[in-house]
Amino acid sequence: VGELSLIEWIRARFAEGLSRPATGKLIVGPGDDVAVIGLGREKVALKTDVVVAGVHFEAGASARAVGWKAMARSISDLAATAAMPSAAVAAVALGEPGGRAWAEELYLGLEDCARRYGSPVVGGDFASASGPTVVAVSVVGRFDCEPVLRKGAAPGDALYVTGELGGSILGRHLSFEPRLAEGLFLGRSGLGSAMIDVSDGLATDLRHLCRESSVGAVIEEANIPISDAARKRAAATRHRPLDHALADGEDYELLFTVRPAEVERLEREWPGPARIKRIGGMTAPGSGILIRGSGGTERPLLLRGFEHGLPQGGPR
Numbered sequence: 001v002g003e004l005s006l007i008e009w010i011r012a013r014f015a016e017g018l019s020r021p022a023t024g025k026l027i028v029g030p031g032d033d034v035a036v037i038g039l040g041r042e043k044v045a046l047k048t049d050v051v052v053a054g055v056h057f058e059a060g061a062s063a064r065a066v067g068w069k070a071m072a073r074s075i076s077d078l079a080a081t082a083a084m085p086s087a088a089v090a091a092v093a094l095g096e097p098g099g100r101a102w103a104e105e106l107y108l109g110l111e112d113c114a115r116r117y118g119s120p121v122v123g124g125d126f127a128s129a130s131g132p133t134v135v136a137v138s139v140v141g142r143f144d145c146e147p148v149l150r151k152g153a154a155p156g157d158a159l160y161v162t163g164e165l166g167g168s169i170l171g172r173h174l175s176f177e178p179r180l181a182e183g184l185f186l187g188r189s190g191l192g193s194a195m196i197d198v199s200d201g202l203a204t205d206l207r208h209l210c211r212e213s214s215v216g217a218v219i220e221e222a223n224i225p226i227s228d229a230a231r232k233r234a235a236a237t238r239h240r241p242l243d244h245a246l247a248d249g250e251d252y253e254l255l256f257t258v259r260p261a262e263v264e265r266l267e268r269e270w271p272g273p274a275r276i277k278r279i280g281g282m283t284a285p286g287s288g289i290l291i292r293g294s295g296g297t298e299r300p301l302l303l304r305g306f307e308h309g310l311p312q313g314g315p316r
């Protein structure tokens with residue numbers, strides 16, 4: 001069973017129940033970077049995420065880096081909706097890799113990231129396991145602005161991405177900094193009309209954004225920020241650096257849209273620290289997702305992303 005089809009089954013299955021939670025009020029259900037519920041007068045963001053040995057990290061990866069990654073992935077999703085992390089819980093099933101020292105390093109890595117982004121680990125669970133080690137982190141966040149969702153983009157909006165893309169398998173997938181300051185800026189300033197973090201690869205996550213917003217998109221090949229790691233990776237594969245930038249997962253950059261009238265303000269007020277690049281724009285519903293080459297010809301943007309697993313030779 002592919003991951004996407006199972007996720008769709010779960011969404012269909014739970015959609016009705018989630019619309020009538022016992023307490024609180026559902027504001028954003030499955031299908032965005034986080035769920036948002038109303039508790040009293042507060043909007044609360046919820047996100048859980050799992051990191052599995054052999055899938056999201058190799059057995060030889062530093063335990064401290066695995067801990068960092070497990071926390072940072074959830075914080076990246078909060079950032080992608082402009083939610084401020086409040087607290088986290090972590091559940092660990094310790095199999096292989098494992099051992100006391102490994103587990104301690106793992107928790108130190110969780111704590112490193114939690115401290116940096118203001119999301120202290122306040123509880124969790126621990127079990128020994130006979131299979132691969134699994135680390136699940138759940139983070140709660142709150143908002144001091146409206147959540148920025150995947151569904152806010154309109155035709156004509158400019159499309160931007162932070163940082164550089166591709167090749168994160170060479171190491172960045174274990175050490176990335178979630179774009180929290182950037183996501184909060186886009187929410188608080190009102191500049192972000194839609195947003196997602198790039199976890200499955202630019203092509204796939206752009207598709208998610210377009211589907212939720214019911215728009216098309218055109219991206220400019222020449223404007224895609226290609227990382228050095230993507231170039232290095234391309235030297236070892238038969239793909240182009242551009243293909244790695246478009247399709248590799250786990251960049252954890254922010255992909256977001258801005259109304260055309262706000263582009264100038266965005267460029268003027270952008271606080272960093274990550275740089276932004278305008279990579280294209282949103283188009284009318286039904287016009288598809290296209291990439292424009294340097295000669296001006298447009299072609300459909302192929303996914304070439306991959307689902308979870310190791311089909312392209314490494315963890316993601």
Ligand SMILES: [Mg+2]
Nearest residue numbers: 033077197199
């Ligand atoms: Mg996400």
